[in-house]
Amino acid sequence: MRICGAKSGAPAGRAAYPRSIESSKPSWASGIRRKLPGEDLRTVGGGRNLRAMMTVAELKQAPRGEKTPFEAVLLIRRLAMKKARNESEFLMVELGDRTGMFHVVCFGNSANFGFFQELGEGRVVRVQGNTDYYQGRFSPSLVRVEAVPESDVPGVLEQLVETAPMPLDDLRKELEEHVGAIQHDALRATVRNALEETGPDFHTSPAAVSMHHAYRGGLLEHTVRMARAARALLPLYPEVAPDLALAGIILHDIGKCPEYTQGLATARSRAGILQGHVVLGYRQVRRSAIQSKLDPDLAERLEHIILSHQGELEWGAATKAATPEAVFVSMVDNLDAKLGMVQYFLRATPDGEAFSEHVPGLGAPLLVNPPENLSS
Numbered sequence: 001m002r003i004c005g006a007k008s009g010a011p012a013g014r015a016a017y018p019r020s021i022e023s024s025k026p027s028w029a030s031g032i033r034r035k036l037p038g039e040d041l042r043t044v045g046g047g048r049n050l051r052a053m054m055t056v057a058e059l060k061q062a063p064r065g066e067k068t069p070f071e072a073v074l075l076i077r078r079l080a081m082k083k084a085r086n087e088s089e090f091l092m093v094e095l096g097d098r099t100g101m102f103h104v105v106c107f108g109n110s111a112n113f114g115f116f117q118e119l120g121e122g123r124v125v126r127v128q129g130n131t132d133y134y135q136g137r138f139s140p141s142l143v144r145v146e147a148v149p150e151s152d153v154p155g156v157l158e159q160l161v162e163t164a165p166m167p168l169d170d171l172r173k174e175l176e177e178h179v180g181a182i183q184h185d186a187l188r189a190t191v192r193n194a195l196e197e198t199g200p201d202f203h204t205s206p207a208a209v210s211m212h213h214a215y216r217g218g219l220l221e222h223t224v225r226m227a228r229a230a231r232a233l234l235p236l237y238p239e240v241a242p243d244l245a246l247a248g249i250i251l252h253d254i255g256k257c258p259e260y261t262q263g264l265a266t267a268r269s270r271a272g273i274l275q276g277h278v279v280l281g282y283r284q285v286r287r288s289a290i291q292s293k294l295d296p297d298l299a300e301r302l303e304h305i306i307l308s309h310q311g312e313l314e315w316g317a318a319t320k321a322a323t324p325e326a327v328f329v330s331m332v333d334n335l336d337a338k339l340g341m342v343q344y345f346l347r348a349t350p351d352g353e354a355f356s357e358h359v360p361g362l363g364a365p366l367l368v369n370p371p372e373n374l375s376s
Helices: 046-051 111-119 150-160 168-180 185-198 218-236 242-251 270-274 276-291 296-308 324-348
Strands: 069-083 089-097 100-107 124-130 141-147 355-359 364-367
Touching: 069 111, 069 150, 089 111, 100 111, 111 141, 124 150, 168 185, 168 218, 168 242, 185 242, 185 276, 185 296, 218 242, 218 324, 242 296, 242 324, 270 276, 276 296, 296 324, 324 355, 324 364
Parallel strands: none
Antiparallel strands: 069 089, 069 124, 089 100, 124 141, 355 364
16 A cells, blocks of 8 residues: 555555555655765764655555665664574664654674664664565664764654644544543543643553654543444443443553653653553542542542553453443454554555565454455
8 A cells, every 4th residue: 555645556456545654755766865976874964954854654665675774763663682593683763754654683792782772762763675565564684874963853852752643633623522521520530630641641652652643742642542342332222321431441551651762763651561551540540539539439430441442461451341331342343443443544554565574463363455346
């Protein structure tokens, strides 16, 4: 699926899925920023030249059979130390920008191994390399990597930080509408108190490190989409108390705000590692319920939704869902998480590809071509 514009010669019958990422560059090849006469790449700065380099989406348009040189400015999203079968260590590096990401492997005997370790997550780098694929995945070789000076980073932040495809202002307004739809006064007050305690982090936090809605505003988008789904489904299930279920949906992941560091690269905080978002969210909701003088029975039921929304103990739930509302919230959460993965890979898969890369949360690659011949 092409992200940066229309491409001639696309497979017949393939319609365009909704996209949110666009590029002003008319074609893949036109995006290469050539070195200017006398220019030293080590001193290229000031966001102008940096912004002229390639995006990840454009790099993935490169012909698979060619190893094409490129330059890009990218964010170090994650670093993970791993061991090969022969017990030798290697570093898995995730690099990305607002249009996508890819992984590169740095073995212990390479210069980049120590460079990335020393630099750390959340830093911005300028990369020279050659496009390549390994086992069907985009995996370029890096020829040269260097840190972008901190003074140059503000000029490229907009192109580096991936953001929810829906405007955050619209999502904030819709969230408030869903909160206002809770008829029970004390439940509505509990939700509002919890959101006020969290502050603006609820509007900008990712919903995950990597699995779903893992970008700026992802938590807000995930919550709003769940609230939409819940209000559509609740009339079908009269056994589920609507106000309690809607309050649980809005607050179910509120513990992710303190769980993550809220920096350029998503990482877990000290509290996130030691307690996790389920416990952090439970404690915050309990404080808000006491502040709002919520009935003890309703408070316990709301807290149970927070503790059980992960669904399975091995997925991080503190307990199994044991009320109609807790079951409902857990199922809606899983639905939107899975479809959030689908939406992301539909956006990120280059045009002309029938399948996405392997989607870890689905356990399979995703068929990205829409169904044909459905119109009567």
